Amino acid sequence: MPITVVGSIAYDTVTTPFGERNRMLGGAAVHFALAASFFDEVRVVGPVGEDFGEAELDVMRHRGVDVSDIERVQGGRTFFWRGKYGWDLNSRETLDTQLGVFEGFKPKLSDASRASDVLFLANIQPDLQREVHEQMAAARFVALDSMNLWIEAARDSLVKTISVCDCLTLNDSELRQLTGKASLLAAAREVLSWSPPHPRVIVAKQGEYGAALITEDGFFSLPAFPLETVMDPTGAGDTFAGGFVGYIAAHPEEELSDELLRQAMAHGTALASFNVEEFGTERVAHLSGPEIVARVRQLREFTQFSAAALPLGE
Numbered sequence: 001m002p003i004t005v006v007g008s009i010a011y012d013t014v015t016t017p018f019g020e021r022n023r024m025l026g027g028a029a030v031h032f033a034l035a036a037s038f039f040d041e042v043r044v045v046g047p048v049g050e051d052f053g054e055a056e057l058d059v060m061r062h063r064g065v066d067v068s069d070i071e072r073v074q075g076g077r078t079f080f081w082r083g084k085y086g087w088d089l090n091s092r093e094t095l096d097t098q099l100g101v102f103e104g105f106k107p108k109l110s111d112a113s114r115a116s117d118v119l120f121l122a123n124i125q126p127d128l129q130r131e132v133h134e135q136m137a138a139a140r141f142v143a144l145d146s147m148n149l150w151i152e153a154a155r156d157s158l159v160k161t162i163s164v165c166d167c168l169t170l171n172d173s174e175l176r177q178l179t180g181k182a183s184l185l186a187a188a189r190e191v192l193s194w195s196p197p198h199p200r201v202i203v204a205k206q207g208e209y210g211a212a213l214i215t216e217d218g219f220f221s222l223p224a225f226p227l228e229t230v231m232d233p234t235g236a237g238d239t240f241a242g243g244f245v246g247y248i249a250a251h252p253e254e255e256l257s258d259e260l261l262r263q264a265m266a267h268g269t270a271l272a273s274f275n276v277e278e279f280g281t282e283r284v285a286h287l288s289g290p291e292i293v294a295r296v297r298q299l300r301e302f303t304q305f306s307a308a309a310l311p312l313g314e
C-alpha cells in the first residue's frame, strides 16, 4: 500500500566524535522515505529551496521514491539543521535550526499522494500535520512523530494531532515530557487512555537502548541492534519509523495485531541500525533488501530465549 510522508527535507551539518559533514542530505521525511522504500511505494510531500540539488533528489529517486510532490520554492532556502554529538551519542545539541521554506508552507497533496492509504506525519508543526491528515481522511493507517519543541510551543495542537492518528512514535524523554509521567509505561498508557479518538499504538524510541511498543493489549521491547561502530545517529528515529510503518504498509490484508507490530518493530530496528553506521543517509542509500533480512534474522537470534522452568525455592 503506497505511503505518503510529510516532513522536513533538509541540509544537515553534523559533528560527531567520529567526523563531520557539512550540508549533507537530511530531514525527517528523507530518512523515513529511504527506509520505507524497501517495503512499498513512497511519496514525499514537502518544500525545498532553490539551493536544493538534483543530486539530493536523485538519492531518493534511486530508491524509487516519488519526489513529484516535493515543491521547489523560488527564492527560498531549504530547511537547515546543525547539530553536535558528544561521546554519549544518545544526547545531542542543536546548534542551529533555519526553517527556511517551511515558514509559510501550505501542504498541497497531489491526487496520487492523497490516494495513499498509509500516512506518516514526520516531525513538523502539528497544525501542518493535521492539515495534511485532513487531506487524507480515508487513510487506513496514520502514524506521527514529534519533538520537545512542539510539546513546549504547541502542546494543545500536538495533542489534537496525536488524537486523530493511529500510532504515535516519540522519544522516551518526550513521552515523559508530554504526559508528565516518569514511567515510560505509565506515560504510554496515559496517551492510550485519552478520550477517543486516540492512538492505538505507541512506540517509545530509546536511542541506543532500542524501542518499546505499547498497545492496549500488550507490551514489547527490542534492544537496538548491537554494533561496534556507530558514526552518526542523525535520522535513526525516522529511519526506524520508515522500517516500522513500511512493514505495516506492506501487509495491507493483515489486521494490526500485536504480532504484526512486533515484526514491524524488528524491521524498524534493523533499518535504524544501518542508518547509524555512516553519516546521514549514506548507508541506507546503498543498502540492499537481503542485508535487512539478514539483520532481522540476527536480531531474532539475539533476543530469543527459551522459557526454562527452574523450580525456585521460597
Ligand code: AMP
Residues within 6 Å of the ligand: 008, 010, 011, 012, 026, 027, 028, 080, 081, 097, 123, 124, 149, 233, 234, 235, 236, 237, 238, 239
Ligand atoms: P532524528 O535524528 O530521527 O530525530 O531526525 C533528525 C532529522 O530531523 C535531521 O535530518 C534534521 O534535518 C531533522 N530535524 C531537526 N530538527 C527539526 C525540526 N525542528 N523540524 C523538522 N525536522 C527537524
